[in-house]
Amino acid sequence: MKQRKANSVAEAVTGIKNGDVVLIGGFGRGGVPENLIEAVCERKLRDLTIVSNNAGTGHTGIARLLEEGCVRKMMCSFPLAAESIVFQELFARDAVELEVVPQGTLAERIRAGGAGLGGFLTPTGVGTDIAAGKQVLTVAGRDYLLETALRADAALIKAHRVDAVGNLTYRMAARNFNPIMAMAADHVVVEAHEEVPIGGLDPECIITPGIYVDRYCICPKP
Amino acid sequence: MAHPEFAAKALDRDQMARRVAAELQSDWVVNIGIGMPTKVIPHVPAERDIIFHSENGIIGMGPEIDGVNEVDNDLLSAGKRPVSLNPGGSFVHHADSFALARNGRLDATILGAYQVASNGDLANWKLPGARAGNIGGAMDLAAGARRVLVMMTHVTGKGEPKLVERLRYPPTALGVVRKVFTDLAVLSVTDKGFHLDEIVEGLTPEDVQRVTDAPLYWQTAPAAIRVLTREKG
Numbered sequence: 253m254k255q256r257k258a259n260s261v262a263e264a265v266t267g268i269k270n271g272d273v274v275l276i277g278g279f280g281r282g283g284v285p286e287n288l289i290e291a292v293c294e295r296k297l298r299d300l301t302i303v304s305n306n307a308g309t310g311h312t313g314i315a316r317l318l319e320e321g322c323v324r325k326m327m328c329s330f331p332l333a334a335e336s337i338v339f340q341e342l343f344a345r346d347a348v349e350l351e352v353v354p355q356g357t358l359a360e361r362i363r364a365g366g367a368g369l370g371g372f373l374t375p376t377g378v379g380t381d382i383a384a385g386k387q388v389l390t391v392a393g394r395d396y397l398l399e400t401a402l403r404a405d406a407a408l409i410k411a412h413r414v415d416a417v418g419n420l421t422y423r424m425a426a427r428n429f430n431p432i433m434a435m436a437a438d439h440v441v442v443e444a445h446e447e448v449p450i451g452g453l454d455p456e457c458i459i460t461p462g463i464y465v466d467r468y469c470i471c472p473k474p
Numbered sequence: 475m476a477h478p479e480f481a482a483k484a485l486d487r488d489q490m491a492r493r494v495a496a497e498l499q500s501d502w503v504v505n506i507g508i509g510m511p512t513k514v515i516p517h518v519p520a521e522r523d524i525i526f527h528s529e530n531g532i533i534g535m536g537p538e539i540d541g542v543n544e545v546d547n548d549l550l551s552a553g554k555r556p557v558s559l560n561p562g563g564s565f566v567h568h569a570d571s572f573a574l575a576r577n578g579r580l581d582a583t584i585l586g587a588y589q590v591a592s593n594g595d596l597a598n599w600k601l602p603g604a605r606a607g608n609i610g611g612a613m614d615l616a617a618g619a620r621r622v623l624v625m626m627t628h629v630t631g632k633g634e635p636k637l638v639e640r641l642r643y644p645p646t647a648l649g650v651v652r653k654v655f656t657d658l659a660v661l662s663v664t665d666k667g668f669h670l671d672e673i674v675e676g677l678t679p680e681d682v683q684r685v686t687d688a689p690l691y692w693q694t695a696p697a698a699i700r701v702l703t704r705e706k707g
Contacts, residue, residue, distance in 0.1 A: 279550075280554035281547040281550065282550050329611070330610045331606055331608065332606060332608050343605075343606065350606055352606055352608075352609055354611070354612075354613035354614050355568075355611040355613075355614060356571075356572030356613075356614030356615075357613075360573075363569035374576070375617040376576065376614045376617045376618070378647075379648040380613065380647070381644050382613065422565075424548040424549045424565055425528070425530050425532050425548055425549055425565055427565055428530050428531055428568050429567070430567070431567045432568060459567070
């Protein structure tokens, strides 16, 4: 059996490299792999592109990655939340690039990336700034934007439970982007709240099958 | 905020929320966005069975929870505030949450706005000339929901009209707004522009027109315009 369990958070993130595009799960404070993000910060990586719904809050998590100069570009739907103080400061002086993506389009681009698709047609953003440079196709009389799939080098995932095979469950709305991100990256790293033996997860309730998971570590505290 | 001239007559946020809540019908699936719309849930009449959707994958969201000692970060609203899950509620991942937003399952979404135009164009994500803005789920919800209901003050903090003939702010979606609920009036978007459905007690249709950039039309018989009362819900 493939050895997926890392002995520490630091060991779990050794596969992340300079210049990687990294998907990071979470919405607000729910389902954010805080421990993995902190461990990536410790590695002082550079030129990362971070894909996540928000651009970090306060000075921890994604905000710390930004503050320590690890991030070249942010892709998110809601970059200028009041709590995203670090991002706003960097963006104001052009120290970080930004691509704002409508939230549903961001999710679907990731889903498409994990589903082996090249892209999809969405009514979202037709006639707005988001449509600039994108192809508009008309299907059954309605206009759609052609949006391309998004795949990444790595994904940082927060799960509730994990077994030794890497199967994952999530807790309530902490699921958010995590299951789709786990399918859309070449190297998938998970922080789980709790580990259970093989067979300890009801197969009917497993949201992410372990085949998508490369490394996991156990972090009882968020 | 209300136009200074009408501040004493304008509805407060709870009263606006109460009016929007009255619009929601039994068995509707309704998306609640961030900001002012979150105030709507507690005002839904008890006999109406409405399923609230939150973009972060909650189907069957309950009201915000106040005064809890320990916030459960795994159950937050789109506005990142602690909420409850109603019995029978469920969770989906983000792609499925927005599939639901686009696939016709949302009977309504309640959004805030910077401006709404006579033709139903909506602006709520970016200021004119700004380098960036917050889209969040607004573009998907506006493009996908069966009814886009806007809840906003009638004018800006500086007294500028928000109901306009043509958008001056970058659009979120074109031709989508069905109805607008302000602190002074309720208006429907029609082929002929904004129809004044209801006005707050103590104002005339002409008063509302004076603080509105877009031309309004209304039925001339006074009884045809419902009066919004300011009593507490």
